[in-house]
Amino acid sequence: MNKIAFQGTHYAFSEIAARKYFGDNIETHPCRQFTDVFKSVENKNSHYGIIPVENSTTGSVYQNLDLMLDSSVTVVGEVQLRIEQHLIANPDVKLEDITVVYSHPQALQQCGNFLASFPDIETIASYDTAGSVTHIRNEKMLHAAAIASRQAAEDNKMQILKEEIEDNPQNYTRFHIIASTTQMPEGANKTSIIFSMKNIPGALFKSLSVFALRDIDLLKIESRPMRGKRWKYLFYLDFAGTMNEERCQNAIRHLEEITSFLKVIGSYKAAED
Amino acid sequence: MNKIAFQGTHYAFSEIAARKYFGDNIETHPCRQFTDVFKSVENKNSHYGIIPVENSTTGSVYQNLDLMLDSSVTVVGEVQLRIEQHLIANPDVKLEDITVVYSHPQALQQCGNFLASFPDIETIASYDTAGSVTHIRNEKMLHAAAIASRQAAEDNKMQILKEEIEDNPQNYTRFHIIASTTQMPEGANKTSIIFSMKNIPGALFKSLSVFALRDIDLLKIESRPMRGKRWKYLFYLDFAGTMNEERCQNAIRHLEEITSFLKVIGSYKAAED
Numbered sequence: 211m212n213k214i215a216f217q218g219t220h221y222a223f224s225e226i227a228a229r230k231y232f233g234d235n236i237e238t239h240p241c242r243q244f245t246d247v248f249k250s251v252e253n254k255n256s257h258y259g260i261i262p263v264e265n266s267t268t269g270s271v272y273q274n275l276d277l278m279l280d281s282s283v284t285v286v287g288e289v290q291l292r293i294e295q296h297l298i299a300n301p302d303v304k305l306e307d308i309t310v311v312y313s314h315p316q317a318l319q320q321c322g323n324f325l326a327s328f329p330d331i332e333t334i335a336s337y338d339t340a341g342s343v344t345h346i347r348n349e350k351m352l353h354a355a356a357i358a359s360r361q362a363a364e365d366n367k368m369q370i371l372k373e374e375i376e377d378n379p380q381n382y383t384r385f386h387i388i389a390s391t392t393q394m395p396e397g398a399n400k401t402s403i404i405f406s407m408k409n410i411p412g413a414l415f416k417s418l419s420v421f422a423l424r425d426i427d428l429l430k431i432e433s434r435p436m437r438g439k440r441w442k443y444l445f446y447l448d449f450a451g452t453m454n455e456e457r458c459q460n461a462i463r464h465l466e467e468i469t470s471f472l473k474v475i476g477s478y479k480a481a482e483d
Numbered sequence: 484m485n486k487i488a489f490q491g492t493h494y495a496f497s498e499i500a501a502r503k504y505f506g507d508n509i510e511t512h513p514c515r516q517f518t519d520v521f522k523s524v525e526n527k528n529s530h531y532g533i534i535p536v537e538n539s540t541t542g543s544v545y546q547n548l549d550l551m552l553d554s555s556v557t558v559v560g561e562v563q564l565r566i567e568q569h570l571i572a573n574p575d576v577k578l579e580d581i582t583v584v585y586s587h588p589q590a591l592q593q594c595g596n597f598l599a600s601f602p603d604i605e606t607i608a609s610y611d612t613a614g615s616v617t618h619i620r621n622e623k624m625l626h627a628a629a630i631a632s633r634q635a636a637e638d639n640k641m642q643i644l645k646e647e648i649e650d651n652p653q654n655y656t657r658f659h660i661i662a663s664t665t666q667m668p669e670g671a672n673k674t675s676i677i678f679s680m681k682n683i684p685g686a687l688f689k690s691l692s693v694f695a696l697r698d699i700d701l702l703k704i705e706s707r708p709m710r711g712k713r714w715k716y717l718f719y720l721d722f723a724g725t726m727n728e729e730r731c732q733n734a735i736r737h738l739e740e741i742t743s744f745l746k747v748i749g750s751y752k753a754a755e756d
Contacts, residue, residue: 266713272542315588315608335588335608380713414704415688415695422688430716431687432706440539440653443703 215239215247215256218314218338221362223293225340227385228260231289242337244273248281251388259283259388265293266382268319270432274386275446278404278475285402285476286395287387290483294381295321297372298343298363299355305371310334312342313357321357324375343368384481397479398452400429403462405469406436406444413468414445420464421449424457429480444471452477488512488520488529491587491611494635496566498613500658501533504562515610517546521554524661532556532661538566539655541592543705547659548719551677551748558675558749559668560660563756567654568594570645571616571636572628578644583607585615586630594630597648616641657754665749671725673702673753676735679709679717679744686741687718693737694722697730702753717744725750 214236216224225238239256241247251259261274278285295317299308308331311318315335318325325333336342339358343366346354355371356362363370407413421428429448436442451458453474466472487509489497498511512529514520524532534547551558568590572581581604584591588608591598598606609615612631616639619627628644629635636643680686694701702721709715724731726747739745 264708266708267710269545269708333608335606378711380711382713384714411698411700412695414701415691418688418691422685425684427684428687430706430714431704433704435537435539435542437540438651438653440655441657441703 211235211237212257213237213239213255215241215250215259217241217244217247217261219341219344221340221359221365222338223291223359223383224260224262224385226359226361227289227291227383230291231260231287231385231387232258244277248277248283248388251283251390252281254390257389258286260289260385261388262316262383263386264384265316265320266380267376267378268316270446271316272434275432275434279444279473283388283390284392285386285478286389286393287478288384288400288481289387290382290384290481292381293320293376293383294360294374295339295357295376296360296363296370297324297355297375298358298368299371300347300350300352301367301369303352303355303369303371307353308355308371309353311355311357312336312345314339314342317357320377320381321375323377324372387478392476394452394454394477395479398454398477400448400450400480401452401458401477402446402448402475403473404444404446404475405465405472406442408468408470410468416468417445417465420461420468424461426451426458426461484508484510485530486510486512486528488514488523488532490514490517490520490534492614492617494613494632494638495611496564496632496656497533497535497658499632499634500562500564500656503564504533504560504658504660517550521550521556521661524556524663525554527663530662531559533562533658534661535589535656536659537657538589538593539653540649540651541589544589545707548705548707552717552746556661556663557665558659558751559662559666560751561657561673561754562660563655563657563754565654566593566649566656567633567647568612568630568649569633569636569643570597570628570648571631571641572644573620573623573625574640574642576625576628576642576644580626581628581644582626584628584630585609585618587612587615590630593649593654596650597645660751667725667727667750668752670752671727671750673721673723674725674731674750675719675721675748677717677719677744677746677748678738678742679715681741681743683741689741690718690738693734693741697734699724699731699734
């Protein structure tokens with residue numbers, strides 16, 4: 211049975227996404243931090259890891275982009291999940307009793323409009339959504355709520371005070387499946403790379419031209435600051451195609467002429483609905 | 484005397500940056516949220532606003548990129564500041580007494596390595612760095628610390644428990660000066676735009692080519708998810724040149740052929756050290 215590492219406690223969205231991707235016949239391994247998920251895969255304590263990489267409301271999960279840079283893991287799959295956030299409290303607690311809301315910072319951000327309509331409610335960042343439900347239950351907190359999934363509320367026998375409080379119902383998260391060895395899964399159609407450019411004029415345009423000249427579609431580009439180098443950037447780029455295709459191999463070889471750093475983090479099958 | 488709106492309380496980094504840009508002969512207007520800074524400028528309650536847009540360790544301040552999209556304000560200037568973060572507590576408190584650390588989420592992130600070495604210390608996100616110092620002082624908290632500037636510690640007569648705890652000494656923040664009317668300041672050499680692309684093949688490559696074809700240097704490109712549109716993006720792009728130059732006007736006219744949305748948010752003088 212495959213063992214899958216994820217960040218958070220049981221019923222976290224990452225665990226729900228893992229079941230969507232692998233099915234129910236898996237063992238899940240909760241980790242406190244994203245870095246622990248990477249370590250669990252690198253050390254072969256888990257067969258795979260699952261990490262959120264982008265949310266359609268709040269954007270990329272930069273911490274995982276940054277971790278991917280230094281890690282030896284590769285991306286072997288992708289899955290997306292609609293994220294419904296609910297305001298959850300102990301039984302009999304009322305909305306007007308709430309003075310503090312606990313959740314993961316990304317969840318707090320996804321519900322920014324809802325929370326802004328209660329300016330007196332304090333928000334406290336916690337390690338994960340489902341864990342914040344367990345926390346307010348275990349501490350029997352009567353003035354606190356948590357933001358998490360329906361499954362987290364039901365499993366903890368807690369009350370949903372308000373349903374679907376995310377700002378935008380088109381609230382989806384993309385997750386990457388990571389493994390310790392490079393794999394080329396069946397149906398692979400997408401590749402992710404990280405690169406930084408040489409300091410030459412028009413470098414960004416030239417890097418994108420290696421794909422355009424070979425009719426390779428760019429799916430996404432994202433920039434991140436390089437640590438310790440002021441206003442220098444790493445680029446995270448997804449393109450349509452795999453490293454088994456000659457035109458993609460040629461594009462990457464061409465790109466190496468322009469870049470000072472280049473890492474292919476994996477070819478995999480793009481998430482479907 | 485110019486009145487400058489900023490987010491946070493007195494001695495916040497934004498206020499320090501405002502004095503670096505305008506000098507000391509200004510009146511500063513503290514606002515609770517970034518959106519209040521925008522409103523204060525839009526409603527002409529302040530002459531200018533100052534907003535952080537990017538940190539060299541943690542990346543863009545996405546909330547302000549998002550607010551800029553909907554606002555009528557324009558960018559008229561830029562300033563950068565080295566950000567030194569200090570761990571601040573009430574007098575006589577010792578490092579080993581600390582169980583909780585308050586600060587702005589960006590500051591907590593900039594000190595991620597330091598905080599990770601104290602896994603038992605809880606972190607609580609607050610509205611601003613300097614305000615978290617006032618908070619632990621006013622509440623006489625003996626097991627709490629705040630992360631903020633030296634000025635915030637000194638002004639509140641608080642103790643610096645540990646100096647320069649930011650992960651990276653190359654920790655700089657860029658701030659934009661915003662105004663309610665378009666201005667073309669003396670020495671302007673940089674322009675910021677926001678656009679989204681038509682759904683055509685190679686759209687991103689074509690949008691960058693309008694600059695490359697005219698030898699206009701790209702300084703930065705950043706993507707953000709479009710609200711309510713799953714996996715569609717807005718691009719935030721900075722280029723070298725101003726809207727007074729014919730080649731830049733031509734590039735923007737060319738770009739309009741390819742984009743479904745385009746907004747020039749201002750030409751201004753790039754920050755110097």
